[in-house]
Amino acid sequence: MARRVFWWLAKAILWFVLITVSLVLVLRFLPVTYTATMLMDERSVVRDWEPLSRIDRNMVSAVIAAEDGKFCSHDGFDREAIEDALEERAQGGRQRGASTISQQTAKNVFLWQGGGWFRKGLEAYFTVLIETLWTKRRIMEVYLNVAETGLGTYGVESGAQRYFGHSAARLTADEASRIAAVLPSPKTREAVNPRGFTARYGNTIERRIGQVRRDGLDSCVYE
Structure with a gap:
């Protein structure tokens, strides 16, 4: 009985790996037209896929400045940020986000929103897959x-x-920064006439864009 259970479990794991690897390989080349988040959205969904060549570099620099300054140098996980987040949580402090753009892409494309260790484990698995099978440029393209x-x-x-x-092909640094400022909470923030924290955060991101360019923090996207 135990041997049979082990056999079926091993078979299920093998099929899971084969299916997920195949899916990730296919989506390296094809547009991601729909995700679980879109399907579960109660509103009418508006989406428009654009290749990265038709998205202004200001937008790439802005999300790196806002979300993941180590995007070009990490393997999908910012271990320092994770350690800092765990330490703050243990001390009862503010729970900062530690997800990289790669992790967010894995979650947005293959999984659902929300927490839980099971979903986090799957997120880590898909992050490893896309970091292995996709280029950094492709990860950024899908994320955006x-x-x-x-x-x-x-x-x-x-x-x-x-x-x-107007099109994302001609976003100014200010416009790109305001969109990037909305990303952490798109249901409650607005990029037009932002106020309070959103306005301040957008201004901070815009200032950081210059640093991203000077330090080549977006270079892996444009190699």
């Missing part, structure tokens, strides 16, 4: 096309059209 940029709005092209009335 599936991230929620507003209520029922997905991708920076749809966000640019919603907020500024």
